[in-house]
Amino acid sequence: MENSIGVFDSGLGGLTVLKELARVLPSERFIYLGDTARVPYGGKSAETIIRYSMEIANYLIRTHDIKLLVVACNTASSLALPTMRRIYKIPVVGMVDPCVRRAAALRRKSNIGVIGTLGTIRSAAYEKALLAAVSSVKVRSVSCPLLASLVEEGWTDNDITRAVIAEYLSPFRSDPPDALILGCTHYPVLKKAIREFIGEETILIDSGEEAAAVVDILLSETMTRSKKKSRKVEFLVTDDPERFGRIGKRFFGREIRGVRLATLQE
Amino acid sequence: MENSIGVFDSGLGGLTVLKELARVLPSERFIYLGDTARVPYGGKSAETIIRYSMEIANYLIRTHDIKLLVVACNTASSLALPTMRRIYKIPVVGMVDPCVRRAAALRRKSNIGVIGTLGTIRSAAYEKALLAAVSSVKVRSVSCPLLASLVEEGWTDNDITRAVIAEYLSPFRSDPPDALILGCTHYPVLKKAIREFIGEETILIDSGEEAAAVVDILLSETMTRSKKKSRKVEFLVTDDPERFGRIGKRFFGREIRGVRLATLQE
Numbered sequence: 001m002e003n004s005i006g007v008f009d010s011g012l013g014g015l016t017v018l019k020e021l022a023r024v025l026p027s028e029r030f031i032y033l034g035d036t037a038r039v040p041y042g043g044k045s046a047e048t049i050i051r052y053s054m055e056i057a058n059y060l061i062r063t064h065d066i067k068l069l070v071v072a073c074n075t076a077s078s079l080a081l082p083t084m085r086r087i088y089k090i091p092v093v094g095m096v097d098p099c100v101r102r103a104a105a106l107r108r109k110s111n112i113g114v115i116g117t118l119g120t121i122r123s124a125a126y127e128k129a130l131l132a133a134v135s136s137v138k139v140r141s142v143s144c145p146l147l148a149s150l151v152e153e154g155w156t157d158n159d160i161t162r163a164v165i166a167e168y169l170s171p172f173r174s175d176p177p178d179a180l181i182l183g184c185t186h187y188p189v190l191k192k193a194i195r196e197f198i199g200e201e202t203i204l205i206d207s208g209e210e211a212a213a214v215v216d217i218l219l220s221e222t223m224t225r226s227k228k229k230s231r232k233v234e235f236l237v238t239d240d241p242e243r244f245g246r247i248g249k250r251f252f253g254r255e256i257r258g259v260r261l262a263t264l265q266e
Numbered sequence: 267m268e269n270s271i272g273v274f275d276s277g278l279g280g281l282t283v284l285k286e287l288a289r290v291l292p293s294e295r296f297i298y299l300g301d302t303a304r305v306p307y308g309g310k311s312a313e314t315i316i317r318y319s320m321e322i323a324n325y326l327i328r329t330h331d332i333k334l335l336v337v338a339c340n341t342a343s344s345l346a347l348p349t350m351r352r353i354y355k356i357p358v359v360g361m362v363d364p365c366v367r368r369a370a371a372l373r374r375k376s377n378i379g380v381i382g383t384l385g386t387i388r389s390a391a392y393e394k395a396l397l398a399a400v401s402s403v404k405v406r407s408v409s410c411p412l413l414a415s416l417v418e419e420g421w422t423d424n425d426i427t428r429a430v431i432a433e434y435l436s437p438f439r440s441d442p443p444d445a446l447i448l449g450c451t452h453y454p455v456l457k458k459a460i461r462e463f464i465g466e467e468t469i470l471i472d473s474g475e476e477a478a479a480v481v482d483i484l485l486s487e488t489m490t491r492s493k494k495k496s497r498k499v500e501f502l503v504t505d506d507p508e509r510f511g512r513i514g515k516r517f518f519g520r521e522i523r524g525v526r527l528a529t530l531q532e
Contacts (some may be wrong), residue, residue, distance in 0.1 A: 038303070045505050146421070238314075
């Protein structure tokens, strides 16, 4: 099978996941969709996020016959994944389970922090999964509503971003967790600033890295790995291809070319 | 005629306009729609904003037979108003012209500042209208992409908001304008912080106040003023009615009750 792997996010954040996927799986074809006409997802309701996620999944299956879908957005993973897994025949990989599996494999794991959007934290998806996977763990979850917006604006390393991080992460200051799950795909680009604030002792868990490892295993197990020699990455957005390419470069780590507009609704 | 006046915005910001409308027109009925499922509008393309604005206008005309529509969003006013005025039979009042008319009526007006979203500033709608209305005026426009998001999060008066304002408004520091147009309906709730930064000499122009005066004149001139004794205000949102009511109170200045969900697309 030479079909593509579908990857979607509300906007730019999922590019940190795509970057890891492309690194780990150099022979695969990827089709990335950023829902920039409706970004951000973080503060919106479960009903709305489920509707948006399914519109995108339907579109990618119909137009690209994707063999696997990566929900490269923690908000959509937290709110829409159970519904999507009931509906779609193809495997749907989210961000929550891979991060929780990594936390459960740590040596020191009695004290785990989670940061994410309002929707992710309110869903308690991480908390429930961590409590089920790690015995006698203390989980502290903090929503950081503005962080994804700062990242979408490209403010990833200035005084204001550092002040916002200090404000949101202050509950972790006096008692740093053993590990902090970066529960939003926008946060890896803030890793340096988060590391500066939280100190060297805390392990930062990055959903992109963990999800890429899971996709690698799934492709092997289901014998759907590509037999091509070279990687191919296509980009779709629901609004303003030019801006996506320009700002996205910083998230993807290389040039983004040929971004096309996708029309989800008829 | 006892039909309602329609008012819409991407989210909460338009409530600052509705507040002025309700104050100036105490006998009218208002139907407010906040497009919270797709907020914010500020960074999205003209095509997308025109589509969203027309979906909302079509919906309000079809379901409420509104007699006049107020586009209580500067981004939509800057990008969609010309198209909407060509299409709709009812009067469509935007935010740009009322602000420009006020600036043109000032005594000191050689140096006008405009702040707004990326979409509003990039459209140059204010700049063009000011240059046409005020002779030998110097216009300085600055986009403040994150301010509306801060306001939607309810961060209206903390150190981070003051730092963001200082960052965006720094071009005005050394040479304060005669007047500063608050070219986004989210900004009036930041008036105190903006005033602190820019000083006492600059006149702040608030689109809600100016638009309410224009609507008042229009209703009189077209003989469509309500003959009822009491005001009525209804609220619709495209996502999460509970959150809108809770945060919106601060913008509208009084309790917001009975917010209902509107489904724009079938």
